[in-house]
Amino acid sequence: MDSAMTLSQGARAALTFQSYEPQPPIDGVFVHRLKVFRGLEGDFMELCRLREGQIEGLPQGFEPRQFSLSKAVPGRLNAFHLHPKRPQHELWCVLEGQLRVWLVDLRQGSATEGNRRQVILSGEEPAFLFVPWGVAHGYQAGARGAMLLYASSDTFNFEDPNEGRLPWDHFGAGLWAEDRG
Numbered sequence: 001m002d003s004a005m006t007l008s009q010g011a012r013a014a015l016t017f018q019s020y021e022p023q024p025p026i027d028g029v030f031v032h033r034l035k036v037f038r039g040l041e042g043d044f045m046e047l048c049r050l051r052e053g054q055i056e057g058l059p060q061g062f063e064p065r066q067f068s069l070s071k072a073v074p075g076r077l078n079a080f081h082l083h084p085k086r087p088q089h090e091l092w093c094v095l096e097g098q099l100r101v102w103l104v105d106l107r108q109g110s111a112t113e114g115n116r117r118q119v120i121l122s123g124e125e126p127a128f129l130f131v132p133w134g135v136a137h138g139y140q141a142g143a144r145g146a147m148l149l150y151a152s153s154d155t156f157n158f159e160d161p162n163e164g165r166l167p168w169d170h171f172g173a174g175l176w177a178e179d180r181g
Contacts, residue, residue, distance in 0.1 A: 027111055029129075029135065034126040070150070072147075085164075086162050088133055090131040090153070091130055095147045096147040102138055102171070103119065103135050104137075136171075
């Protein structure tokens with residue numbers, strides 16, 4: 001087998017390698033793949049079944065109180081928010097396009113406090129992303145935009161919104177940097 005390639009000193013100094021390490025865990029966060037049945041005539045996907053108010057088949061219980069739909073134009077950055085006033089868990093599913101989602105565990109005393117995790121959600125490979133209460137979350141839409149369906153465990157209250165916002169670059173602008181790889 002040939003030995004390693006000899007590069008100029010400048011190229012060697014600038015060279016980086018893609019990492020394929022798994023994303024750091026965040027307690028309670030999970031991605032649950034959905035089954036799509038594909039055929040020449042079209043596709044079918046069963047989103048969820050409810051039993052006694054709970055979504056069946058998830059790794060942990062989740063009782064949705066409200067379903068919402070959000071459409072993001074290409075490149076849209078919607079970050080960061082969390083729900084500090086009342087417990088609110090969320091379950092996200094991208095129906096069309098792609099989202100780069102960043103999650104940061106802000107729960108004081110959590111075993112994964114401070115961990116950051118990126119998840120790519122795509123309408124081509126639909127999945128549920130569970131975002132537990134106390135985990136800051138935000139997204140950036142891909143080149144075709146995205147359609148996000150999400151369920152929350154609490155209903156939105158217009159008189160007392162439970163939408164705490166952090167600056168988009170609170171955890172570093174590099175999280176949202178374009179990969180020019």
